[in-house]
Amino acid sequence: MPSDTHEALLDVRDITVSFDGFKAITNLSLSVPKGSLRVLIGPNGAGKSTLLDTIIGKVRPDTGEVRFDGQVISTLPEHRIAGLGICRKFQAPGVLEGLSVRENLLLTARRDKGVLGILKSPTRAEQDRADELLHLTGLTGRADVPAALLAHGEKQWLEIGMVVAADPQLLLLDEPTAGMTAQETAQTAALIHTLAGRHTVLVIDHDMHFVELLNAPITVLHQGQVFREGDLHTLRADPDVMEIYLGRPRELVAHD
């Protein structure tokens, strides 16, 4: 392993992603140290979601590579990438609707995800973990309800519970607070703080209030490239950053 990567859990190296000739990401490099919390912002079309898609293998880079814990993952099938300990929460709640709330958590908490291994009943530890998460997410009373019958907010929480149950090394959160009340947003920010350290967390969000609560290093993407890195204060003072947000300048300043 090259020595410069030994601290980085996620190392995106010079990737380019294009769809039918349109370059969504151009020569982008990004490195996220183990145990850190990183926020990704940028105007629409900056390539934020495409970057996450590339990390989890939904999209393949034309050039460059993605390394995770020193290993090249941008050539692996999606389930193998997930198996290494990368978990993404999508924008729309991605709970498994045909299964009960408990089953959702149990499946995610499983260590053995092979065809033969699946025949074994969940271990005691996995069941305890599911119970613990049911309590944490306040869904204990709904444990045996099919996830399809949950309210929208409950689905969001179930999915956060699933993400925690997966106990991934790297957590990718795509606009986790979309559709949440201010109070719920604050709770989510607090939850993410408890996760960072043990997990490495990469968050995309538009909500500057939420970004402020996260109080973490920020990477600004613009036109598929890293535009700036820094903390919220430095970026707010940066005229170039304000410039790229010109279409919607209030986003950066709204909650001052």
Added chain:
Amino acid sequence: MDFTFISGQLFTGLSVGSILLLAALGLALSFGLMRVINMAHGEFLMVGGYLTYLAAQWAGPTLGDAYLWVAFPLAFLGAALLGAVMEFTVIRRLYGRPLDTLLATFGISLILQQAARQLFGSTGVPVTAPAWLGGALQLGDVTLPFVRLFVIALALIVLGGMWWLLNRSRFGMHVRAVNQNREMAAALGVNTRSLDLLVFALGAGVAGAAGVGLALIAPVNPTVGAAYIVNAFLVVVVGGVGSVLGGAVAAVLLGFVTALAEGFTSVSLAQAILLVLVVAFLQWKPRGLIPTKSRALEEA
């Protein structure tokens, strides 16, 4: 391998491919637009064939060979009307449930076949092709029957018309818009419901017209549609869902492969070889020759 034999088989393949193409056009349209597989689509061919038979029976004695010009509109409109009724009563109620639509339309195909069996009997009814289609064109040693040339011309005309309709008309613009993004098109004022109905009826009508061609080549029987439908589906799959051009290329390819394989082995083995080749092809290009790139399709 002698040249005459191979070119003869290729020509037969081209005419078989032409009918496949006409059958597949409607399938490709409705699949591209509504993500619906219509198992009763073959019965539109059958209906077109029987209407040709009826036209020959009724109009033949007075009009002579000109009955064919009655048969085309009759077959087209009859099949289109049947398609419209099907879309209105069943298919639109199953929107978003492609597998269930498949089952329901299979039921409809059973009903239509049985109705044909009771009306016309289970043996084929012969349609006499007009005398001017009786001859053949001689190109060296290769014999090209006029009937088959006529079917190929018919396919070319319909394909051209379809291309114009989809790419040059306002109707086509709406179809393409709905193909890309149904919700957005609806929000922009496209009446997606009536568009679905029209496209479905159009696909049915084209299959009905193909039925005329079919009736000229062979007797019409209740299972004639079922015989063509699986290959028509393969054309859609190989061509790329929703792609008219891909469907055209695939139809000709499948026609060639079938005709060549039939020339060298038995008919049954040829069919088996064709199906195995198609499955092998899908290993290489799972989305067909000309894949449609659409986020909506990704999510489906």
Added chain:
Amino acid sequence: MKLSTSTMAVIAVLIALAFAPLYLGAYPLTLLGRVLALSIAAVGVMVVWGRAGILSLGQGLFFGLGGYALAMHLKLVATPRGELPDFMLYNGVEALPWFWAPFASAPFALAMVLILPAAAAGLVAWLMFRRRITGVYVSIITQALLLAFVTWLNGSQGLTSGTNGVTDFQTFLGVNLRGPNVANGLYWVTLLFVALALCGTALLLRTPFGAILTAIRDNENRTRFLGFNPAAFKIAAFMLGGLLAGVSGALYTLHLGTISPAMIGTAFSIELVVWVALGGRASLIGAAAGLVLGQLVKDRISSAAPDAWLYVMGSLFVLVVLVMPQGVAGLLQGRRRPAPLPTPPSPLTREVSDAV
């Protein structure tokens, strides 16, 4: 152990079925045994379609492989030593084809009844799911493969007896198939296999394997990003469906004393699906019961009014799908299940703030 009402009902029905030879006449018993044999294939359809969401229109392929594997053995046993099966003689075949020879051994043939359908299903599934072919494509491809198989059977007079099918069996494992007590014995063996298939599948679906199949049906991509490989699970489910169809085919061959391409074709395969749909695709019992009752009704109507039968059948396809997509089992369950709970206001507020 506490048994639910439905489990007890199933046990009661199985017991009643076990004693059927005592109170049913010869024809009804034969008919019942025959449709019970078919219900094993329906259990397979329930797993593949109801749980994994894969609509296979080609189950006849696996059914046929199981049936032909047994039929080849029965035919060789019924042929005098050193001679060729009658249909080969008529078709001028001079030596026993290589793939027939091993079927003279009963253990080999019985093993093939299980292995051939499962392996074929595994191969087909691997080819499809490896390249992420889904939905209606799978339906079309499975139907096309079945059609290829049937067309090949029909065209290979000398190898498979073509459209006539393999027939004229005498003995199986030393038992004279035309003996006096064979009907009852065969009925009980069939019932045993039905019970095994139901219990085995029920147990399997209770493991997390069942949950994963549901998850894949509902949201394949999500399952993938949770670290599961959907293709592997779909292949496993498809193989199980193929295996059950194969066993069903072998039993059905024994019941009818023949197997032919017409018995396994497109119509058979799609009919299988519609009976499962009628009974309830998501319910094991619904699928099996739907097939058994559907076939019994079919026997009645199609013998009384053959012309009307296809209309009934066709309308059934349309009506089941339009009016009760979850089948009769779904209707029964819907009545029992309470309405969705009202959503509690602002969930988990306290718990999370506590935890944080």
